[in-house]
Amino acid sequence: MILLADIDNTLYDWPSFFAPSFRAMIHALAREMKVSEDQLYDEAKSVFAERGSLEYAYWIQELESAKGLETEKLRRIVEAGRGAFKSVQSRRLVAYPGVVKTLEWLSEQDVMIVGITNSSVYRAQHRLYDLKIDCFLDGLVAWEGFEPSVNDPANLGFTRSGRTRRRSRIEVERVLALTEQSCKPNEEHYLRALRLFDCSADQAWAIGDSKAKDLEPAARLGIKTIWARYGSSFNPSDRDMATLLRITPWSSSKIQSTYNKKDFEADFTIDAFEQLKSIIPQKYPTLF
Structure with a gap:
């Protein structure tokens, strides 16, 4: 069998691990890039819509706010974002x-x-x-x-x-x-x-x-x-689900x-x- x-x-x-990890990453990126979290959420959504996946690995480099940044600075920003994500993931992925x-x-x-x-x-x-x-x-x-x-x-x-x-x-x-x-x-x-x-x-x-x-x-x-x-539970008002709805191109009904x-x-x-x-x-x- x-x-x-x-x-x-x-x-x-997946939502209970990915959403809080993503929120931590956005918070770290906003601090490093001196950009508002709301703006980063909107830019991330645009990248995910274009790439067709919320787990596109190179989305930070493709943010509108990241364009024009010199490579070493961008590398530090990416490392800060991924570090924040992994820190929360280590506690939430079970x-x-x-x-x-x-x-x-x-x-x-x-x-x-x-x-x-x-x-x-x-x-x-x-x-x-x-x-x-x-x-x-x-x-x-x-x-x-x-x-x-x-x-x-x-x-x-x-x-x-x-x-x-x-x-x-x-x-x-x-x-x-x-x-x-x-x-x-x-x-x-x-x-x-x-x-x-x-x-x-x-x-x-x-x-x-x-x-x-x-x-x-x-x-x-x-x-x-x-x-x-x-x-299979789906509650749009749940904080983690609300985070995912904020960045996915999919509607809640879909x-x-x-x-x-x-x-x-x-x-x-x-x-x-x-x-x-x-x-x-x-x-x-x-x-x-």
């Missing part, structure tokens, strides 16, 4: 309750676990490592990520040629990078994972927080689906539609990751 597991908002809470123990149980049951994510290979590997759960995964299928031009003045001194952004310490052995067009909700994401491990759809389970993005494409292939309802797809019903619904133990068949029954 194989479990095809979404990562963000399924294994850990797995959901029960995830580690359940992944351990799945491994003991000889269930192969493959991460399926639209995050970049670099980001996904980095976070799996920091979450200390990479040792439980047999593979990872992720977006190939951005490849910024080394000739772009905004990236001068910040990038190197070639796909160098890989996490060498990751324990996942089989990693597959896909183009953006092949990622979820394209079922190709799941097809490639099944082929990578030579598994058929009837041997597979897919778990994710988004019915539209994670589960519907898996269901089209005949994969059994599990909705991680605990990761975000909500990816979770509450009313015309799709998953095979199973869970409110905690550890409830997988009552769904995935046990190969080796235990006393406790």
Whole structure:
């Protein structure tokens, strides 16, 4: 058997880590650049809209306020911003309750676990490592990520040629990078994972927080689906969600539609990751 597991908002809470980390970064940048935080939020939103991702790694260099800054000054600003982000991330990036123990149980049951994510290979590997759960995964299928031009003045001194952004310490052995067009909700994401491990759809389970993005494409292939309802909550008035809405080009209605797809019903619904133990068949029954 194989479990095809979404990562963000399924294994850990992405908004509760990313939003406060981003706020800390904006605060540091405003201090270093002598620019208001409101202006930086607006400029960041423009960059993210153009690049199509809130996790574009080189957005600071592409801020309107950063244009014309000499390289060494910009480097110090980038380091200050990233340092602030990482400081908060080290405290906020944690797995959901029960995830580690359940992944351990799945491994003991000889269930192969493959991460399926639209995050970049670099980001996904980095976070799996920091979450200390990479040792439980047999593979990872992720977006190939951005490849910024080394000739772009905004990236001068910040990038190197070639796909160098890989996490060498990751324990996942089989990693597959896909183009953006092949990622979820394209079922190709799941097809490639099944082929990578030579598994058929009837041997597979897919778990994710988004019915539209994670589960519907898996269901089209005949994969059994599990909705991680605990990761799908959407409250625009929540501080972290408000931060994300402030910088994303997506509207709140579009975000909500990816979770509450009313015309799709998953095979199973869970409110905690550890409830997988009552769904995935046990190969080796235990006393406790």
